[in-house]
Amino acid sequence: MRKLFLTSSPFIGDGKPFTKKNKFLERFAKCARACRRALMIPSFPSNVELTEEHAFAIRDTMALSGICFEDYTILDDRNRERAKELVTSSDFIILGGGHVPTQNAFFREVGLRGLMAGFEGVVFGISAGSMNAADVVYAQPEEEGEGSDPAFEKFIPGLNLTKTMLIPHYQEIRDKVLDGKKLFEEITYPDSIGREFFALCDESYLYSDGVSERICGETYRIKDGCIRKICGTGEEYRLSNSENADHCLSHRE
DSSP states (O other), X not given: OOEEEEESXXXXXXXXXXXXXXXXXXXXXXXXXXXXXXXXXXXXXXXXXXXHHHHHHHHHHHHHTTOOOSEXXXXXXTSGGGHHHHHHXXXXXXXOOSOHHHHHHHHHHTXXXXXXXXXXXXXXXXXXXXXXXXXXXXXXXOSTTTTTOTTOOSEEEOOOSBSOEEEOXXXXXXXXXETTEEIIIIIIHHHTTTOEEEEEOTTOEEEEOSSOEEEESSEEEEETTEEEEEEOTTOEEEEETTTTEEEEOOOOO
């Protein structure tokens, strides 16, 4: 069964392994160590230098965490025509961080949603990659001009690996002002009317074992214009998209 690790950011610093908080490294390593062929899909497919820097930094952190692969390949503009071959031959896929709409456009151009429909390996999302894993992606405005542009698409089709819409780095952006508007109070809260978002702090993540999903670590639910904290560090919150129900496991590590 496909496993999902959709993170805000699991990194704790250069030269250090992934975070151990919220049982991330414990769960992640157990799944990842069984994989042999990794495919990294970036947010900036046309920028080779930036893509490789990002991809190799992730590979190095993997190694520091005791996770190594026989093959580690990058899918970008240089080999996009081989997307089907690379996806089907991989058992571990990394969805990198960066600009959500830019990455989303690349995903659509190579038909990644369809290619991953039957993928049964491990998916590791980081920031933008975690957001684009959703069926419908909430592309929260992040760059100047996006918050005031009426033509900016905030709801776009994603990979349909989950129905859960994630917003990463909440601890960093909760007080952000974009285009003269408070990002959350004046943009995201109104966008949540009739919808539900989960704002993750760094070192928190969504985990799916192929049967159920759970939010692990400090996270806030934004729904119908309201926000509330659903779990903290060391706690987990089980989701049930099929029944539109959830409950807090509320256990400490």
